[in-house]
Amino acid sequence: xxxxxxxxxxxxxxxxxxxxxxxxxxxxxxxxxxxxxxxxxxxxxxxxxxxxxxxxxxxxxxxxxxxxxxxxxxxxxxxxxxxxxxxxxxxxxxxxxxxxxxxxxxxxxxxxxxxxxxxxxxxxxxxxxxxxxxxxxxxxxxxxxxxxxxxxxxxxxxxxxxxxxx
Numbered sequence: 001x002x003x004x005x006x007x008x009x010x011x012x013x014x015x016x017x018x019x020x021x022x023x024x025x026x027x028x029x030x031x032x033x034x035x036x037x038x039x040x041x042x043x044x045x046x047x048x049x050x051x052x053x054x055x056x057x058x059x060x061x062x063x064x065x066x067x068x069x070x071x072x073x074x075x076x077x078x079x080x081x082x083x084x085x086x087x088x089x090x091x092x093x094x095x096x097x098x099x100x101x102x103x104x105x106x107x108x109x110x111x112x113x114x115x116x117x118x119x120x121x122x123x124x125x126x127x128x129x130x131x132x133x134x135x136x137x138x139x140x141x142x143x144x145x146x147x148x149x150x151x152x153x154x155x156x157x158x159x160x161x162x163x164x165x166x
Contacts, residue, residue, distance in 0.1 A: 040135070044128040048121060052095070055080075057125055059088045060097055060114065064122030068101070068111035097121060 045057050052060075055078075062077045063069060069077070075085035089112055092098035097118035100110040114122060140148050 037132070040132050044125065044132070047128070048124060050095075050121065052092075052097075052121075056088055056092055056097075057121075059085070059092060060118055060122050061125060063098060063112060063114050064119065064126070068113035070109065070111060074112055092118070 041054060045052065045054050048057070058078060059074065062074060066077075071086055071089065072082055074089070075082040078085060078088075080088075089098055089100070093100065096115055098112055099115055100112055103109045103111055137145060
């Protein structure tokens with residue numbers, strides 16, 4: 001049983017089989033693109049000249065894009081366990097990139113937020129993501145960019161409701 005509904009709503013009889021013919025190539029291209037993107041991300045994290053792991057930088061990214069978060073919510077966003085995200089936040093706090101603060105309504109509840117140092121790193125990493133997007137767009141003919149963006153939006157939207165396949 002597939003993790004995601006394959007070719008949902010392809011509609012026209014025979015069209016589904018025609019689309020399925022593209023699955024092997026698409027699968028290979030997705031793996032290749034993932035590997036390229038992962039290499040870009042490793043390069044970006046390395047160029048930050050910090051001793052942070054990719055996971056720590058992703059936590060900074062998640063915190064920088066939202067208001068302060070509870071540990072459980074950060075774990076959910078990052079799709080890792082609460083104990084794992086706690087270890088990441090412990091490291092970020094020790095390195096001065098994040099801090100815990102209690103909520104005014106319940107001192108037992110902690111919110112995680114970026115420090116000035118964390119915000120500065122978030123801003124640098126955001127610029128790096130813009131550079132990655134520029135590298136992708138440079139490979140796409142200008143008249144195809146709107147179609148590419150619409151397709152990517154559809155993938156993100158459809159996938160955001162699905163369970164991760166791994």
